[in-house]
Every structure is written in C-alpha cells, then in structure tokens.
Amino acid sequence: MKIPAFARRRVAGIPLPSILIAAAVLIALRSVPPSSKKPAAPPTGSAPQDVAPSHVSPNGSPPATPQNSPQPAPSDPKPASSEPRRAALKAAIQEILSSLQGDARLESLSPLLAEWIQLDAPAAASWAAALPAGPFRSDAVGELLLHWAAADPEKAAAWLPGSGSLDPESASTLAGKWAISDPAKAASWAASLSNQADRTAARAAIAGSWAARDPLNAAAWAQSLDPSDFPAAATAVADAWSRSAPARAAAWLTSLSPEPNPALEAAAGTVVQHWTEQNPGAVSQWLNAMPESPQKDSAASLFALAAAPVAPTDAMLWASSLADDTLRRDTVAGVCERWYDAAPDEFKAQIPAQLDLLEEPALRHGIYEMLYEKDPEFRLTLLKIADGDIPPPGADSPDVQ
Amino acid sequence: MTSISRLLPVLILAGISAAGAQTIPPIPTPNPAVSDAGPVITLTTPASIPGGKGIISGTAKDAGGSSGGTGGTTSTAGVKEVLYQFEGDTKWRKAKLALPNKAETTFFFDVKITGSVGRRIYIRGVDVQLGEGDIVGRRFRKGS
Helix, strand or coil, rough: CCCCCHCCCCCCCCCCCCCCHHHHHHHHHHCCCHHCCCCCCCCCEEEEEEEEHHHHCCCCCCCCCCCCCCCCCCCCCCCCCHHHHHHHHHHHHHHHHHHHCCCHHHHHHHHHHHHHHHHHHHHHHHHHHCCCHHHHHHHHHHHHHHHHHHHHHHHHHHHHHHCCCHHHHHHHHHHHHHHHCCCCHHHHHHCCCCCCCHHHHHHHHEEEEEEHHHHHHHHHHHHCCCCCCHHHHHHHHHHHHHHHHHHHHHHHEEEECCCCCCCHHHHHHHHHHHHHHHHHHHHHHHHHCCCHHHHHHHHHHHHHHCCCCHHHHHHHHHHHHCCCCHHHHHHHHHHHHHHHHHCCHHHHHHHHHHHCCCCCCCHHHHHHHHHHHCCCHHHHHCCCCHHHHCCCCCCCCCCCC | CHHHHHCCCCCHHHHHHHHHHCCCCCCCCCCCCEEECCCCCHHHCEEECCCCCEEEEEEEEEEEEEEEECCCCEECCCCEEEEEEEEECCCCEEEEEECEEEEEEEEEEEEECCCCCCCEEEEEEEEEEEEEECCCEEEEEEEE
C-alpha cells in the first residue's frame, strides 16, 4: 500500500499517523472505564463502530457490560445505545494494533473480536477482511472465524467465500470449528467450495473434528470423497482416531488399501507416531505384517524415530534395515540423536554393541557427526572402539539388549 | 485546508497497514546457476490440533529444474529437505521426510502448540539442486 507523504512525516522520531491514532484512542478511552485501557484486558463491553471514535457519546457515561445487558444477535440491527460501546471497542482494537506485535497482539485482539462478533458480526468481518493482505490478516480472520463459527457458522460460511479472505487456512479454521457442532452442514459447505486447495483443507479439517467425536462415521465420509481430497481427509481421520484407538485406526488404514498406498503415507505416519507412544511392540508387529515397499520403509523410519527414546535397540534394528540408502542413513542418525538426548549414559554404554549393525561407513559417519556436536570426547572413544584400538565397555559380559 | 477529521480515516488505515505488516522469515539465497522453482509445499494437517500436541504433515513436490553445464542441460527432480520455522524464531528446523530425494514426498514434524492463539509456522522446501520453493505459512491452534 502506498502511504501518502503527509502520513510518512515524523514528529520527534515518531510517525505522524501513530501520534494521531494514539490521540484518537486516548480521546475515545476517556469515555470508558479505565479497565479497557489495558490492551490485554477483556473488552469493556463497548462495541466498535464503522467510523472514527468521534462518535463516542459526549456524556462520558460508562457503557453497559456484556454481563448485565442483553446481547443482540449477530444479525440484529445495531441499537443506538450500543454506539459508545462500539467506539470504545474500536479504540481498544486500534490501540492494540499500534502498540503490540505478534502473538501478544492476537491474544489481546481475540476477546475483543469475540465481543464484536456478538454485537455486529458483519462489521467485524468487514474490518478483518479490509486489513492488508498478509499473516496478520490471516490471523485476524482466523480468530474472527473461530468466534463466528461458534455463534453462527452458517453466516460465517456465507460471508467467507466473497470476502477475499478465503484460503486453505481460513477454510480449515471455519470448517473444523463448524464440524464440531454439525459435521454434515460443514461438509455440505466444503463441497460448495470451487477452489481445490480450499476444499481439500476444509474437508481435512471436518474429517479431523468429526473423527475426534465419531471416528466410524468420519471414516466412512472420508472414504466417500473424491481422490483429490481423500488422502488429506484420511490423514486427519487417522490422526484423530489414533489418539484414542490406534490399533483400530491402523486396521482401518489396512482395510482401505491392503497394499501400501503412497497416498496414505501421511495417514500411516500419524498412526505410527501416536501408536508408538502407547504401544511400540504392537507397532512393530503391524510393520512386520506389511509387504516390503517404500511406504513400509517410510512407516518403519517414523516408528524407529518415535521409538528411539523408549525402545532404542528395536529402533536401531528397524533403522538399519531400511532399504533406501538416504532414508536408512538419516534414520540411524536420528535414532542415535534421540537416544543420546533421552539417555546419554545408556547410549554410550550400548552403542558400541550396535556397531555390528552399522557396517556401512555412511551409517557410522552419521553417528560420528552427531557426536561431534554433542559429545566430542565420546566420539573419539567410539572411533577407537570401532577401529579395535580399545575394547568396548563390558566386552567380557553379555550384550545388554 | 483539509480538516483532521477527513484525514483521520486515511491515517488510521496507514497505521493499521504499518501495524499489520510482518516480516516473512528470511530465506537463503538460492544457487543462481540453477533455474528451479523449488518444491511446492501442500499441508494436509488441519489448522486445529487436538490438545495442541500432534504431528504436522504435508507433501512436498518438486518438478525439477534445469542447470547448465559443460555437458549440456540436465534436469533433476527431488526434494532434499523440508524446513519449518515458528514465527518469531530464527532457526529453521528440518522436517522428517518419508522419501528423501524423491520428486514427491510426505513430510512430518512434531509440534506442541500452547497459548490461546496457537503458533504460526512457516514451511519451505529445498530441492536437490538447492532450489527454494515458496514459503507456506499457517497458524495452528490448539483444538478440542
């Protein structure tokens, strides 16, 4: 956006617009309770208005709070008595925009947007959509949609496609929230989206929200989707389902495609990750039953990494048996790093016995590289053990597995 | 003379514009000898992560690029790495690739999302010729 020359002027090093905005905010805040002057504080109960704060009631009377006054429905006409509240809310938002950055700004804005949605959702939506394109607009639209979808998802859904703010992120936010209360309606809305990326993101979010509450129906719905949307929806179902019942989620994936399916790689990966946290032995059995394929390697690699802190020797066995050279090297190094981070003394005691698994120089090199950063002294010791210069610790005793 | 009340909306917009501007994390300079758009990142994980703890996954697809050399022009497709960064951090972390160096691969990384508004995460891919893809940003929130 091109800023006019007068707006670029500075006074005492401070941009002129900032000074004017601060002055306007101060004028507006003089008519509301002091609590609203803290950017991070809950809103004073005043609603924003579409014009500058000059519409603040001149009598300075404190506005009604949300707790002691009836809330109009989002689509209700704006009552005249709410004008001071609108002005104060608008002023508080402006103050936040000018004084905070990053997540702190969004955290402070969130309750104000929630109140604005209650009082005048279309105006709040127009404000968010008019922000300059970029991460902050996405953040603001996302917060707005979360609140709006909780209060009136159909109106939010009707607004989004024509707002200029529809993208995979906003579609996912709205659809996911809506699906908590009404997955069927959310699914119908998602089907109406013309852009492939938006539709895929919306459907994945619906699948995830739905599966967290009703995995069987969510899974059936995901299976009914077209091939372009199915993998993301299946991944979301697998993710949500495997948090509570990973074996069932794994069985569902196997039933979808007995042969490894590249489109379900992410779905299998999420199941493996969640399942390993709960029962690594069961995952190992499941992997053993899979036919050899790049997808099995991918799942086994994820299993090895996830199992490294809790079952390191099993993890090393899986990692060193992967077929793909790069994947094998990366996974062995990753397993060793996680093992070392979780239990360095155990790692140092047991890794020499694992060297037999790592005959390839590339695999050993990955471990030496990791140790170069984390434990150079032990790296030298391990090099000497590998070269036979010194015996491994406990060489006369049986290996600890 | 223009009154301040007429200028105020313009100035407020300018202020909002300045306040809304955020810096996209810097990316390394790509290899100028290589003509390559870099991998395209597509996220499959929804914006809401149950409990805030979970796995973010997606696909990285590389169409390959051409590089000139004494032996002529070659074209190689392959995703070397996928990197992600939390907004506000300076460090790019490596995501786990299901099939490294292949033209299309799934990527994964663990996240723990805290805070009422979640975290914005930027993701980018680098191909085997060090071509950089576009950065994809998305805010992930803790869901129920």
